[in-house]
Amino acid sequence: MTIDEKTLKELLKDAPDHYRYISLKIDHAICRLSDGCRLCIDKCPTNAFYQKERVELIPELCIGCGACVLVCMVPGCIKLIRERKDTGRKEAVTTPKDVEKLLAALNIKKKRDVGRKVFEHIL
Numbered sequence: 001m002t003i004d005e006k007t008l009k010e011l012l013k014d015a016p017d018h019y020r021y022i023s024l025k026i027d028h029a030i031c032r033l034s035d036g037c038r039l040c041i042d043k044c045p046t047n048a049f050y051q052k053e054r055v056e057l058i059p060e061l062c063i064g065c066g067a068c069v070l071v072c073m074v075p076g077c078i079k080l081i082r083e084r085k086d087t088g089r090k091e092a093v094t095t096p097k098d099v100e101k102l103l104a105a106l107n108i109k110k111k112r113d114v115g116r117k118v119f120e121h122i123l
């Protein structure tokens with residue numbers, strides 16, 4: 001899947017406020033690096049990946065945004081575990097659908113918060 005700059009910015013902007021990185025694993029048995037895929041390396045906003053014989057991660061740089069999962073051409077190849085800062089709930093993000101669902105949930109929450117603020121102001 002191609003990721004547009006707006007979505008990438010949204011993921012990047014929200015991630016440090018909302019998530020704590022727990023772990024990220026790549027299933028090298030199904031990774032397509034040997035076929036020339038570098039999507040995760042190219043799209044990671046913090047340059048947390050680098051390439052050796054396999055795709056490797058610098059965990060200290062990962063902010064848990066999920067952009068790599070969103071662009072990876074093999075669903076389930078990247079498994080990101082992150083923790084929600086507000087609830088402490090751990091989320092497994094392994095397919096683009098997971099990222100899209102969580103992004104949509106976050107946007108609904110943001111709209112609700114804005115709505116509450118507006119009504120508080122009016123009342």
Ligand code: SF4
Pocket residue numbers: 024043044045046047048049061062063064065066067068069080
């Ligand atoms: S979740 Fe993926 S894209 Fe986002 S910072 Fe971590 S390694 Fe990079």
Ligand code: SF4
Pocket residue numbers: 026030031032033037038039040041055071072073074077078
């Ligand atoms: S995007 Fe997925 S398939 Fe491509 S190199 Fe990264 S982990 Fe491997």
